[in-house]
Amino acid sequence: MDVTTIRSMIAYDSWANARVLDCCEQLTTAHFIQEDETPWGSIRDQFVHYFLIERRWLSWADGSLSGEDAYGLQADPLDYPDLTAVRQMWQENDVQMQAFMNQLTGSTLERSLEVEWPGFAFSVPIWQVLIHISQHSMQHRTEITVASSKLGASPGDLDYLFFVLE
Secondary structure (H helix, E strand, C coil), X not given: CCXXXXXXXXXXXXXXXXHHHHHHHHCCHHHHHCCCCCCCCCXXXXXXXXXXXXXXXHHHHCCCCCHHHHHHCXXXXXXXXXXHHHHHHHHXXXXXXXXXXXXXXXXXXXXXXXXXXXXXXXXXXXXXXXXXXXXXXXXXXXXXXXXXXXXXXXXXXXXXXXXXXX
């Protein structure tokens, strides 16, 4: 995997996150936090879940936390009472991700994150972790987009090509 492709994929991810967060400005806080049929319980809870997972993997990949400490990170959706708080969580992730992308090299992409815990072990290169982050985000953005669109707040086209052309 090459650095240019990964950077483009992560830049797209940031762009799409911003679009979905922006569309949620059309929702009331009550709609944003209400329980619905999304897998994590509400639009807010979906965001908190996928931003937490991104922070865990990113903090391990960029070396700011050990794998064990990154895995131990928690986030309670109730600590994010509205879209402003959720947006702040995303902005903190985005700043961290951009710093990581700015120093990314081919050798960094090939470096593996390794775990050897009792009964559980794996080794995965950072390029695969970054693809996971992007695809995990896409899954939850899609679920959020369906829920927000049902409430009259669609982010519009989120296709990669629209990102490139913009």
